[in-house]
Amino acid sequence: MSAAHTGRRPQTAKEAASRWVIRRSGETLDAQAQAEFDAWYSADARHAEAYDRLSRLWRRMGEIDSGKLAPPRRARKRAAAASLALLAAAWPAWHLVQNTHPGADYTSGAGIRRVALPDGSSATLDAHSAIAIDFSADKREVRLLAGSALFAAAPRVAGGPAFTVVTVDASASALGTRYAVARGEEGTRVTVYEHRVAVQCLACAGSQALVLGPGDGAEVSAAGIVREGARRESEPDWSQGLLAFNDxxxxxxxxxxxxxxxxYILVLGDAAKSVRVSGTANIGDPKRALALLLAQTKVGITDLPGLLILR
Known part of the structure; x- marks a missing residue:
């Protein structure tokens, strides 16, 4: 799908640099990916400059988060403040990377997005999620590219195709239902809230399939399909604008x-990192939510442009 077709502008050097910095910090590139990076880096001096600058910021973020900044002395405090300012300035780039999904038809930013699909079905996208759709007379397929989404499938017409959600790990076909699908680092989670869903493992070496009923869930990965315990909720908490925390x-x-x-929400210091919280938070106002969760603790909240610091 071309940029002209989707309305997306061409990727800038800073955007591409952000993607490479995060990718190279989180995984060891294979030979092909390393060759792609080397070609991009050497193709334009602006590429190298953007990558080197953001790479330094990324390393500094790691130092802050790991508590490696020196104890409070005046000069070191100034250095820490400068680093935090750089982190706040760099955060929009990380958000941009989170929300860049080639081929996506619908994406969500820092919030929930509800989408009406061509067949009358609907999808509710969790924050930083993305889907691509493929609908025709003989196909009703949604590909979950990132994040999580809650689906309400329109009834299947006689002789028509099933409503199916696909990830790299699994396909989940509605048997007249309402269900959620979430992509994570370890695999795909499917949770059923109404009726039934037929789940098939696409990442498994052999054929594995499972039919889930209301309240059922399953984790799907290359290791297979693992059924989860029954759930009581009628829909995921985030789709209601809430997040529930239990210890x-x-x-x-x-x-x-x-x-x-x-x-960016940054937790500093061993004391703050050791705190455990319980309660229900309104995701529409994260700062207020944190204040309520931390009301019985000694952790303070510092609000800076682009940054919330908990310490």
Whole structure:
């Protein structure tokens, strides 16, 4: 799908650099990917300049998050403040990377997006999610490219195709139903809220399939399909504008909440990182949500442009 067809503008050197920095920090590139990076890096001096600058910022972010900044002395405090300012300035680039999905028909930013599909079905996209659709007389397919989405499938007409959601790991075909599909680093999660869903493992060496009923869930990966315990909720909490935390480590809660704000949420210090939180948070106002979750703790919130610091 071309940029002209989708309305997306060509990728800038800074955007491409952001993608390479994050990709190279999170995985060891294979020979082909390394060759692609080398070709891109050497093709234009602006590429190298953008990559080197963002790479330095990324390393500095790691130092801040790992608590490697020196103890409080005046000069070191200034250095820490400067690093935090750089982090706040760089954060929009990381958000841009999160929301760049070639081939996507619909994406969501730091919020929930509801989409009406051509057959009368609907998709509710979690923050930083993306889908591509392929609908015709004999096909109703949604490809989940990133994140999570809740689907309400329109009834299947006689002789017509089933409504199917596809990821790299699995396909989930509605048997007249309402269900959620989420992509993660370890695989794909399918959760059924109404009726039934036929799940097939696409990443498995052999053929594996499972039919899930209301309240059922399953994790699908190259290792196979693992059925999860029954669920009581009628829909995922995020689709209702809420996040539920039950004795969750503060860094994990902050990471979940940061999906719904244009700000990076940074947890500093061992004391803050050891805090565990419980409660229900409104994702429409992450700062207020954090204040309520932290009301019984000594953790303070510092609000900076592009950045929330918890310490």
């Amino acid at each position: 969750v480590a503060l860094p994990d809660a902050a990471a979940r909440l940061s999906r719904y704000t244009g700000k």
